[in-house]
Amino acid sequence: MSQAPLPNVRLDFSLTPHDIRRRRTNQIMLRVIQAAAIVSVVPLFTILFVIFSKGLPQLSLSFLLNGPLEQPTGIVNAIQGSLVMTFIAIVAAAPIGIGGGIYLNEYASTRIARIGELFIDIMLGVPSILAGLFAYFALVPILGHSGWTGSIALTVLMVPVVMRTTQEVLRLVPAGLREASLALGVPRWKTTIFVTCRTALSGIMTGVILAISRGLGETAPLLLTSQTSNDVSINLGQPMNAMTVVIYQNATRSDPQIVATAWTTALILFVIALILNVSVRFKTVNNRVF
Amino acid sequence: MPEAPSFRRSRLSGELPFRVLTLGSVLLAAALLFALVVVIFEKSLILWPVEAPLTFLTSSGWFGSTDPSGAITAAFGALPMIWGTLVTSLIGIAVAAPIGIFAAIYLVELAPKRLAAPLTFLVEIVAAIPSVVIGLWALGELSPRLRDSIEWWVASTLGQFIPWLSEDPQQPSDTSVFRSGIVLAIMITPMVAAVSREVIRSVPQSLREGLVGMGATKWETIRLVILPTARVGLLGAVLLAFGRAIGETIAVRLTIGMNISEIPPTLFQPGSSIAAQIAGAFGEASPIEKGALAGLGLSLFILTLTLSLIVRLLMWRSANRMGSRA
Numbered sequence: 001m002s003q004a005p006l007p008n009v010r011l012d013f014s015l016t017p018h019d020i021r022r023r024r025t026n027q028i029m030l031r032v033i034q035a036a037a038i039v040s041v042v043p044l045f046t047i048l049f050v051i052f053s054k055g056l057p058q059l060s061l062s063f064l065l066n067g068p069l070e071q072p073t074g075i076v077n078a079i080q081g082s083l084v085m086t087f088i089a090i091v092a093a094a095p096i097g098i099g100g101g102i103y104l105n106e107y108a109s110t111r112i113a114r115i116g117e118l119f120i121d122i123m124l125g126v127p128s129i130l131a132g133l134f135a136y137f138a139l140v141p142i143l144g145h146s147g148w149t150g151s152i153a154l155t156v157l158m159v160p161v162v163m164r165t166t167q168e169v170l171r172l173v174p175a176g177l178r179e180a181s182l183a184l185g186v187p188r189w190k191t192t193i194f195v196t197c198r199t200a201l202s203g204i205m206t207g208v209i210l211a212i213s214r215g216l217g218e219t220a221p222l223l224l225t226s227q228t229s230n231d232v233s234i235n236l237g238q239p240m241n242a243m244t245v246v247i248y249q250n251a252t253r254s255d256p257q258i259v260a261t262a263w264t265t266a267l268i269l270f271v272i273a274l275i276l277n278v279s280v281r282f283k284t285v286n287n288r289v290f
Numbered sequence: 291m292p293e294a295p296s297f298r299r300s301r302l303s304g305e306l307p308f309r310v311l312t313l314g315s316v317l318l319a320a321a322l323l324f325a326l327v328v329v330i331f332e333k334s335l336i337l338w339p340v341e342a343p344l345t346f347l348t349s350s351g352w353f354g355s356t357d358p359s360g361a362i363t364a365a366f367g368a369l370p371m372i373w374g375t376l377v378t379s380l381i382g383i384a385v386a387a388p389i390g391i392f393a394a395i396y397l398v399e400l401a402p403k404r405l406a407a408p409l410t411f412l413v414e415i416v417a418a419i420p421s422v423v424i425g426l427w428a429l430g431e432l433s434p435r436l437r438d439s440i441e442w443w444v445a446s447t448l449g450q451f452i453p454w455l456s457e458d459p460q461q462p463s464d465t466s467v468f469r470s471g472i473v474l475a476i477m478i479t480p481m482v483a484a485v486s487r488e489v490i491r492s493v494p495q496s497l498r499e500g501l502v503g504m505g506a507t508k509w510e511t512i513r514l515v516i517l518p519t520a521r522v523g524l525l526g527a528v529l530l531a532f533g534r535a536i537g538e539t540i541a542v543r544l545t546i547g548m549n550i551s552e553i554p555p556t557l558f559q560p561g562s563s564i565a566a567q568i569a570g571a572f573g574e575a576s577p578i579e580k581g582a583l584a585g586l587g588l589s590l591f592i593l594t595l596t597l598s599l600i601v602r603l604l605m606w607r608s609a610n611r612m613g614s615r616a
Contacts, residue, residue: 022507022510023507025507025509026507026508026509026510029509029512029513030400030508030509032392033392033393033395033396033400033512034396034400036388036389036390036392036393036396037392037393037396037397037401037409039389039393040389040390040393040413040416040479040480040483041409041412041413041416043416043476044412044415044416044419046427046431047419047423047424047427050427050430050431051423051427054430095315096315096318096319097315097319098315099311099312099314099315099316100312100315100316100318100319102312102315103309103312103313103315103316104316106312107309107312107313108316116316117602118598118599118602119319119320119323121598121599121601121602122323122595122598122599123319123322123323124598125533125537125594125595125597125598126323126326126537126591126594127536127537127538127539127565127590127591127594128537128539129537129539129565129568129569129587129590130326130330130537130587130590130591131326132569133330133568133572133583133584133587134325134326134329134330136572137329137330137332137333137584138325138329155322156322156326159319159322160319163319187304187305188305189304189305189308189309190304192308193308213418216420217418217419217420217421217422217423218420219420219421219422219539219540220539220540220565220568220569223569223572223573224569224572244420244422244540247422247423247426248422248425248540248544251422251425251426251429251430251544252429252544259430262426263426263430266422266423266426266427269420269422269423270419270420270423273418273419273420274415274418276418277414277415277418281411281414
């Protein structure tokens with residue numbers, strides 16, 4: 001009995017040309033994907049390198065502690081201005097954002113929560129220049145070009161960041177925790193504050209830090225509102241300088257000495273942004289602003 | 291007075307104030323947003339008698355003055371700025387979308403565990419660099435290099451045949467629309483990557499296993515399962531980044547130049563964008579020009595509002611799809 005051939009069934013497992021092509025495509029595409037990942041972090045290293053090489057030589061204690069009109073010149077007024085305006089802004093934005101996030105997640109009906117979500121999206125998407133335009137038109141007639149106006153412009157930009165993060169982290173708190181607390185007879189508002197929010201505290205702080213980081217990095221709204229000043233003062237009633245504004249204004253000047261101060265200021269700002277983001281990174285809750 | 295009821299009352303006495311306070315926060319935030327829109331709209335009203343909304347959006351030219359007698363001579367056209375905003379953002383997204391999505395795929399699917407976390411962190415750091423710092427770097431370092439490399443090369447090859455890619459080799463300009471687009475690409479790539487990463491991570495593991503079980507290669511799994519499943523979410527990521535690019539002010543302002551009178555004939559010449567124009571011209575603007583800048587701001591708001599709405603709809607749809615499959 002002769003063995004019948006098995007048509008169409010391939011018994012040898014060596015690679016056909018088709019398989020070889022598939023393998024090669026696979027190899028190439030994986031390399032392309034890898035390259036894309038590398039390309040996306042290359043700018044970071046380039047920027048880092050340039051900022052340090054151009055900014056570090058001028059960095060000194062007097063640069064940090066002197067005013068712009070002193071010799072040697074410094075940016076203490078810009079550092080103060082950035083910190084003070086961001087501080088006022090976050091003091092206003094954090095309660096609004098956290099309170100709003102709590103309401104949307106703990107009390108609102110599904111429909112209201114969805115509308116709230118949509119509205120946070122819209123507010124997050126508002127370009128920062130529009131916050132500046134708004135603060136200019138609404139507040140400069142009353143408060144003038146001042147630190148207060150700048151702070152309020154920043155508040156508008158910070159509120160949705162805090163609110164979004166708060167809402168997202170509260171959603172991650174297991175319902176069982178709330179139920180256990182309620183079952184013990186703890187009223188809802190106390191449960192929310194002492195159980196739900198305490199559980200999510202590190203996540204809520206993440207939102208606050210992200211908002212601070214956004215406030216420190218904003219330029220456009222401050223250009224229109226707090227403008228700029230050479231005074232070393234923390235009087236919020238007057239125009240105030242900010243680090244970002246110093247960088248922006250010095251960047252386009254022709255005097256290389258002045259451009260150099262822009263780089264040093266950029267170095268300081270970058271380090272602050274880095275510290276804030278590293279501190280966020282090591283929080284337990286992994287959430288994105290989205 | 292019996293003790294129990296008063297005890298209950300005291301325990302519950304915080305409930306109402308707490309609700310009112312939290313609801314108040316939501317309403318206050320909403321009021322801020324509404325006030326923003328209303329104020330900018332109100333300030334743009336001064337413009338419309340001079341320049342009808344449709345002409346404003348579709349014409350070029352940026353000029354306005356008020357006589358001592360109070361008569362206003364003005365011609366404001368937003369077209370070059372709208373063009374500049376869209377073209378720079380499109381260049382940005384055309385570069386950032388593939389790189390960002392591929393980087394996200396690498397982070398989720400391919401990177402060794404030990405590499406994935408630090409790499410994700412680095413990508414997020416890029417997103418955290420203040421835009422003015424990127425602008426400073428772009429102005430001082432990137433822009434001249436792009437001009438002397440890619441721009442020069444494209445202009446001297448493709449530019450020979452395609453008019454809008456040409457450049458005067460004797461006088462390359464310091465600023466250009468193309469360079470702003472590349473700067474935007476660098477700024478939004480990490481955003482595309484970060485959001486795409488979340489989307490790709492939520493693709494159910496069983497789908498990957500199914501394809502690998504049938505002998506598919508890694509790339510085939512990515513192409514046939516991951517990308518199609520994550521399609522809607524990835525589109526959302528790209529649109530979100532597009533919205534960010536449209537609103538970006540300072541980095542664009544520093545690299546695009548200040549050409550507000552016309553749409554530049556080639557990509558390698560200076561232009562302007564809505565946000566850059568508002569930031570750049572506001573300081574010395576006359577009242578009527580401030581009205582025109584408010585009009586620009588309003589059109590910018592409408593653009594980003596539309597994008598936000600589309601993204602949210604997509605995300606809801608994508609969440610439903612993923613939910614039903616998982």
